[in-house]
Amino acid sequence: MARSTVILLVLSVFLIAARSAVIQDDLPTNYEYFTENGISSGLNADQKYFTLNGKNITIFSGAFHYFRVHPSQWRDRLRKMRAAGLNTIETYAAWNLHEYQSGVYDFGNGGSDFEAFLDIVQFIKIAQEEDLFVLVRPGPYICSEWEFGGLPSWLLRDKDIKVRTNDPLYLKYVARYWGQLLLLLEPLQFTKGGPIIALQVENEYGNTGNSDPDYLHSLVKIYRDNGIKELLYTSDPPGAGSRGALPNELLMTANFNSDVKGNLDKLDTLQANKPTMTMEFWSGWFDHVSEDHHTVSVDQYKQLYEQILTHPASVNIYMFVGSTNFGFLNGANSLYPGLNNSGLQPDVTSYDYDSPISESGEITDKFTATAELVSKYNPIKSKLPAIPETHERVTFDDIKIEQQILLSEIIDSFPNKIASENIVSMEQLPINNNSGQAFGYIVYRKTNLNLNANAVLKISGYVRDHVLVLVNGKLLTPVLSSKDDLNKFGYWRVKDSSITLTNEALEGATLDLVVENNARNNYGGLDQFQQFKGLIEDVLIDDVEIKSWEIVPLEFKKSWNKQLTGWHEVQQTRATPALYRVTFNVKAPLRDTYVNVQDWRKGIVIINGFILGRIFAVGPQQALYLPAGLLQEGQNEIIVFEHFSAPEYVKFSRDPIWGVGTHIN
Template sequence: MEIDTAQQGKELPPTLYEHYTLGGVTSGLVPTSNGFLLNGKPFRIFSGAVHYFRVHPAYWRDRLRKLRAAGITVVETYVAWNLHEPQKNVFDFGKGNNDMSIFLDLKLFIQTAYEEDLFVILRPGPYICSEWDFGGLPSWLLRDPTMHVRTSYGPYVDRVDKYLEKLSNLVNHMQFTSSYGKGPIIAFQVENEYGSFGYQDHPRDKAYLQHLSDKMKSLGLKELFFTSDSPAGYLDWGSIPGVLQTANFQSGATQEFKMLQELQPNMPLMVTEFWSGWFDHWTQDFRKGLKLKDFETSLMEILSFDASVSFYMFHGGTNFGFMNGANVRKEYPGGYLPDITSYDYDAPLSEAGDYTDKYEAIVRLINSALAVRTRLPQRPAEMPKKAYDSIAIDSYLSFTDMLDQVDLITSSDKTLSMEELPVNNLNGQSYGFVVYRNHVVVKNASTLLVRGHIRDFAQVLVNGQLQTPPVKSLNDLEAFDPHPSVIDIVVENMGRVNFGEPHDFIQKKGLWEGHVSLDSIRLSDWKMIPLEFKGDWVRNLKNWNPFSKRSAGQPGPLLVRASLIVAGPISDTFIDMSSWGKGVVFVNGFNLGRYWSYMGPQKTLYLPAPLLKRGENTIVIYEQFSPSTKVKFTDKPILGEPRAESVS
């Protein structure tokens, strides 16, 4: 490890582990009225959130070293259950054959943190919120028609227990007080923001929280347990006896801390989530965040209480694939608003891992508050960025061409939700699109009616021709001459809600809330075709057609393909989708994420260098409306004009 230049030529201070484990480990992280003790020594937590599943593993060490170089002593991460158990009883901790498997070696991430002289706070959920699909819960839970997630409901608790058993087997030996030696994990969170999961001040299901705590202890997890909420709003509704309460907020530290002191006197103050910025939704015309001045003011207020703090996020990363979450927003159509692909979060390290003014503010402000001087690494250089030359689209697949290459088709008298489809070993479809196909007679000025909500975004095709204008929903079809037709309703799951009240977690996708009728006649005899866009399927697509100027005028949905030749050094880049409409980008079969350039605010997709290779790289784009003729690249992100808004 290279040493910070400010420390060179001097007697080197100890590493964190040297200081806190000298003489052996006799105790872990202990809360006292005077702050935390770690192994009997004063320890003020300065932590930063970095989620292993949002950062390419080739960059884990870079991001963690940048964290440590700022003086941060702890890395905090959620654990995404829905990635680690994509199908019931099929667990993946980095050795699976799933599109995200490469991101899932949690043990390696924790080990890398240890090697970078960082302690670890682990937040295993099972619910994590985090602007992540379904708050990290597996979608196959929704196949149970009476499922009640985040409660004492027996079938749910049984699945949680199995997940925790697998997880504990993986991390038990990595605990600080483990008999195996000085591991990096110093604390575990019990559930997440449970005080907000309910209605007003109605009692929460604390028996569920207590079960989680008891189960985790029975599995050998023995470091400090804690909960996190915003106590000024949710009091102690999400806490249980014997488990430390902590706070989540962006501003108003004094109010939050005073309530914490009232709820649990003689305990140390800690912010588990000091929101360093904020996340964004599709359809915004601006980028949210937190102004530097307001960030500094809130941080100084936190420090004035001698409190510990974890920056959420320190480095946000990316919602690769279809993993973005969504929010309930009653003022929007359908009461729903999905999150964008970028999870830059206006954090101290950008989505691409670059330093920001907030990073410098952290270094300056926490320097005098550190409990002990320890050895710091030299700051890593920023990763090089490159605007590769534009490349032309060379081939395409029509919507019909695509569907011809899907083998799994379900027949039913009624439309089924995505999760109810008998695919993926009867675990249902988790992500992507589903096509609802019917053979009908379309008359002049026919009207198509879908009862209930469309979950989430629908396009209507008749005989393979798109009828839906860009971005807008369509209730009435355009005028046609009467003739037998094939009607397809293509429904996109744009991300399951990750935060809300209990009823908001009924998150089945597709057309399932009511019947579909044409000219007041209910339709039956449906065919449902899943478009999951798994990596192997995308890589093995065939029968591509040559792309021409005439092809460019063909409306979507369609797939187009281009080749990027990399001859020299491979660098990070951003794919500029400003001239495209709405869709998904795949690089060498990997799902880079969604774009919705019509609406914004995000116009570029971050492409980390490890996803590229020397030689030919295949870029496939699923465009839902109108394709461009070229794929453009830039060395700078386009995430929207900033408009910082304080979030209490």
């Protein structure tokens, strides 16, 4: 190519870019367009199309859950959403984080382990600064593949409570929580100069199989009593009909990822002369433990998205921002109602969801497809930002593990063990301002046992959800080595499970049952929300019920994690539950990475005291996303609690890893 031709090509590219910049400068922002003559009205749905402040609007929205993304990344993700052409974002609010103990609240700097993630006001204000409107879905139930669907576990301490119903006891707690939350949201409404244009009433209530308009009316009243004036709506798969809705009072919206015409035609039939909106167009899917990693092709995504837009309908893409179930906050599905735990399907820590923006903030082909279609179908042209740069992730060197504390040592030294005549669940423990134990592990210890040779332990009912059995500190639960092990002793699928405790007679033995909560169910019928974790039925040895227990709540709270003492050289790593500690130095600028857990079996990873997520070798997730915001300049600490057998090194990865662990066949 001639030099002159190259120069002309460069000049033409420069002129196109300059012309684009001029056009952008001439365009109004999203807010300027809809508020140029002041604000007189909010989002209106009294006809077949939406208006906002008297102007027609198609809502191009994407889901982004602030509590799943480190706050240092909020603006980056929001600006990327606006750069794709979206004019709105949608978020849930997580009750179980915001009221982490009964009557104790955290909306940022409130003292909980998640306090940094919980400033919902700041999140919404940043969304407005980034030229985005906001849809808020405060529940009180949110599903969202989130632990207990966002409901706080302390609700279960009231044995007669009926969650997600018009039960006065339940509504008393909802009104108390919403009184705190809505006090913060009320000034952020669009008609008060804020970005919130609509709020949701409950969530997929039609999927409960129940019809309770009185309950939905009660929630509407709480909204209005707390000064919420904006549009209210419900969302359900259209196949649920109007069971979860108030069709003559609230806007109905639809959730689905297939058969666009059938679903939206059904929605239009259910409510005539109202705008059509898909509240959840599922961009990908989530992963249960032991499944293959789920993806949805960009071609399928693009085809369905365009069909929604040409219906025509407004749409919220769920999820638009991939994210993370940090801590113990992953949810679960349950195949069976009531207290039958055998059909539990825990979710993994990653909530990447195969989204247009990945868990680590990368722009994907779905992002590009979204931007193209929004540009094509949004008649309102407004100023868009440049796509922010996504910093390259790093991989730290492998770190040899040289420090360990045995689980049995932790239990031995745990202060203030709780004496209990009978087995009790996590939720019923008299701790945390009498709110019980929400997350982590619970240990049932029985001392001074005289055991016959071949004594058999039987756990009545179901383990909730994984148990490690130790006698005199020695692990008896078989080491996890296969997906099929989930159908054997130690896991939630087996009813009335049993194990031999000793081959020879023992006197004065100590028995520890260490039970992990793998997640409370977040979806389904109302009878699937009465659930408890730990053990709730009799424990027997040689058919004799055991009484008089010592109970240890191993919650792995940040303050406890950071003050752990008693570290010593690694003594035993095979078939020995233990905590392992490494430290490493990080220099600025801080960058994201992944912790590679392929060589571990089951447990948790803790970074600088904060629980990063779960390890489970049966897959599909084999690397935990570690955002730079959880690192610090200088020394950093990783603690791994491993249930079974540990490798020699803590390793990192630049990219996510999907599959099964190296020890699983």
